[in-house]
Amino acid sequence: AQSVTQLDSHVSVSEGTPVLLRCNYSSSYSPSLFWYVQHPNKGLQLLLKYTSAATLVKGINGFEAEFKKSETSFHLTKPSAHMSDAAEYFCVVSDHFNKFYFGSGTKLNVKP
Amino acid sequence: DAGVIQSPRHEVTEMGQEVTLRCKPISGHNSLFWYRQTMMRGLELLIYFNNNVPIDDSGMPEDRFSAKMPNASFSTLKIQPSEPRDSAVYFCASSLTGGSYEQYFGPGTRLTVT
Numbered sequence: 001a002q003s004v005t006q007l008d009s010h011v012s013v014s015e016g017t018p019v020l021l022r023c024n025y026s027s028s029y030s031p032s033l034f035w036y037v038q039h040p041n042k043g044l045q046l047l048l049k050y051t052s053a054a055t056l057v058k059g060i061n062g063f064e065a066e067f068k069k070s071e072t073s074f075h076l077t078k079p080s081a082h083m084s085d086a087a088e089y090f091c092v093v094s095d096h097f098n099k100f101y102f103g104s105g106t107k108l109n110v111k112p
Numbered sequence: 113d114a115g116v117i118q119s120p121r122h123e124v125t126e127m128g129q130e131v132t133l134r135c136k137p138i139s140g141h142n143s144l145f146w147y148r149q150t151m152m153r154g155l156e157l158l159i160y161f162n163n164n165v166p167i168d169d170s171g172m173p174e175d176r177f178s179a180k181m182p183n184a185s186f187s188t189l190k191i192q193p194s195e196p197r198d199s200a201v202y203f204c205a206s207s208l209t210g211g212s213y214e215q216y217f218g219p220g221t222r223l224t225v226t
Contacts, residue, residue, distance in 0.1 A: 032212045043116075043217040043219045044203070045217070090155070097167065097209075098210055098213055099160065099168065100157065
């Protein structure tokens with residue numbers, strides 16, 4: 001069975017400091033993993049995806065995530081937060097039929 | 113590409129009325145998904161289609177909800193009769209078939225039932 005746990009419902013950082021959003025997954029087989037971002041009153045936008053290639057995945061807007069099989073984790077990071085990064089972030093695992101299993105979301109607040 | 117197109121963007125209706133939400137997937141995509149998002153329940157998958165055929169409708173809340181995909185470029189989600197608890201943002205997403213493909217989301221339809 002597929003499932004995702006996002007360990008923090010809210011994260012607050014200061015502008016210019018690093019961002020870490022944590023995600024643990026459960027999968028019956030080699031997973032495909034995604035991070036999506038949702039800005040207020042907008043749809044979901046893909047940040048990056050992991051599909052069994054390189055374990056360190058680079059995405060848009062300076063975000064990256066590292067797949068760690070031994071820890072069943074797929075944490076999202078960014079070296080320096082920008083005000084425009086304030087949004088909700090969803091970690092997702094998919095099954096063979098491309099059915100998505102969403103985490104509960106992490107709201108990122110960026111303080112000036 | 114125009115992306116996934118949803119209409120209307122906003123819908124306000126009275127309890128008991130029929131509501132139809134529309135979605136045009138990205139050309140060439142053969143999987144289509146309908147989601148509902150609320151503060152209380154987060155993102156919920158309602159139904160998904162593969163090659164226009166409903167594959168999994170276990171997320172459809174009750175018989176008041178129905179979805180169709182008459183061709184590869186159009187899908188509808190209908191609520192009849194609508195109730196205040198149906199108020200939510202409804203998203204449509206499309207993708208190629210296979211576990212490694214990302215889904216592309218539309219901008220959503222914000223439904224308010226009074």
